[in-house]
Amino acid sequence: MVSKLFPLVVEGASVRRGRKVLVGPVDLIQEGQGVTIVIGPNGAGKTSLLRMLHGIARLGSGSINWACDDIEARRRQAFVFQSPIIMRRSVLGNLAYPLRLTGMSRTDANARATAAAHEVGLGDMLARPAPFLSGGERQKLALARALITKPELLFLDEPCASLDGRATREIEAILIRTSAAGTRLIMSTHDMGQARRLATEVLFLLNGKIHEHGSAEQFFAGPETAQANAFLKGDIVE
Numbered sequence: 001m002v003s004k005l006f007p008l009v010v011e012g013a014s015v016r017r018g019r020k021v022l023v024g025p026v027d028l029i030q031e032g033q034g035v036t037i038v039i040g041p042n043g044a045g046k047t048s049l050l051r052m053l054h055g056i057a058r059l060g061s062g063s064i065n066w067a068c069d070d071i072e073a074r075r076r077q078a079f080v081f082q083s084p085i086i087m088r089r090s091v092l093g094n095l096a097y098p099l100r101l102t103g104m105s106r107t108d109a110n111a112r113a114t115a116a117a118h119e120v121g122l123g124d125m126l127a128r129p130a131p132f133l134s135g136g137e138r139q140k141l142a143l144a145r146a147l148i149t150k151p152e153l154l155f156l157d158e159p160c161a162s163l164d165g166r167a168t169r170e171i172e173a174i175l176i177r178t179s180a181a182g183t184r185l186i187m188s189t190h191d192m193g194q195a196r197r198l199a200t201e202v203l204f205l206l207n208g209k210i211h212e213h214g215s216a217e218q219f220f221a222g223p224e225t226a227q228a229n230a231f232l233k234g235d236i237v238e
Contacts, residue, residue: 004068005076005152006032006184008053011138012062014208015052023048023208030186032152035179037091037195037216038188040205041237046188047082049205050155053186054079079154082161084142091117091133092126095145102149120144120174136167143174148181154178156187160194172197192232196220204228206237 007029014024023045030036038046051057053064054191055074066073087094100106117123120140125133130141139159146154157176160168168191175198179185189195195202199216204223212219212228223229231237 003032004014005066005073005150006030007067009065010053010062011065013052013062013064014062015048015057016060021060021208022057023052023205024060026052026210028203028210028213030184032184033182034200034202035175035185035187035198036201037194037199038186038203038205039190039192039231040211041231042190043210044205047157048203048208049158049203050186050188054155076151077155078146078149078151079155080139080142080146080157080159082158084138086130086133086138086141088129088131090127091122091130091141094130094141095148097151098145116144116148121170136163136165136170139163139167139171140174141172147178151183153184155188156185158188158190161190168194204231 001184010026010028012025012027014026026049027094037061038049048057051058052076055070056079085098087097088223089097092113095116096109099109100110114126117126119142122140122144123136125137130138131142143159160171172194175185186199189213196216201217202214202219203210204212204219206227212225223232227237
């Protein structure tokens with residue numbers, strides 16, 4: 001299927017906070033397939049980059065252009081935060097909410113929400129108040145809610161950062177299925193094992209700039225720069 005969202009072309013884009021540049025200038029092209037994993041030391045600008053690309057961080061300079069207009073582009077993408085945003089509703093209510101916003105009937109929204117809950121392992125928790133879910137369950141709910149409108153692109157900001165091994169494995173399984181079904185993923189992580197398992201390409205950020213960008217196979221086989229090589233070895237990189 002021909003993408004209506006990609007390619008994404010970023011030229012000289014940056015985000016500032018006061019006089020401080022959080023990320024940029026960034027030049028980047030993203031196509032419509034695969035999993036881009038964004039890595040780098042703490043403070044490198046990973047979250048700011050994702051927020052900038054998604055349009056929830058105001059550009060200080062440069063441009064971000066999609067294959068469609070900005071309003072349509074926003075409809076075709078979703079964002080999962082490190083700390084999931086949970087509404088004070090049931091699991092079913094959380095999942096049905098974005099569908100109801102599109103004008104879908106309550107009956108149809110609840111039916112699709114029920115199916116989505118089962119897909120992520122929350123099928124027996126439909127009536128449970130979402131604020132009482134465990135950390136892993138909350139993240140699965142946030143992921144299911146992001147995917148329920150069938151976005152073409154999904155941003156994820158370290159979605160497994162505070163999860164145990166079992167919950168991380170379950171989230172990764174959902175992401176692998178999502179990518180295989182055709183949704184483009186752009187995700188930050190501090191977990192190099194996770195990056196190796198999921199990535200088809202890697203963005204290595206350092207001091208707010210893309211220091212290295214290439215296929216996951218080439219990057220993990222041997223980074224081109226000393227800084228990226230040191231980072232993979234677990235050394236402190238500044």
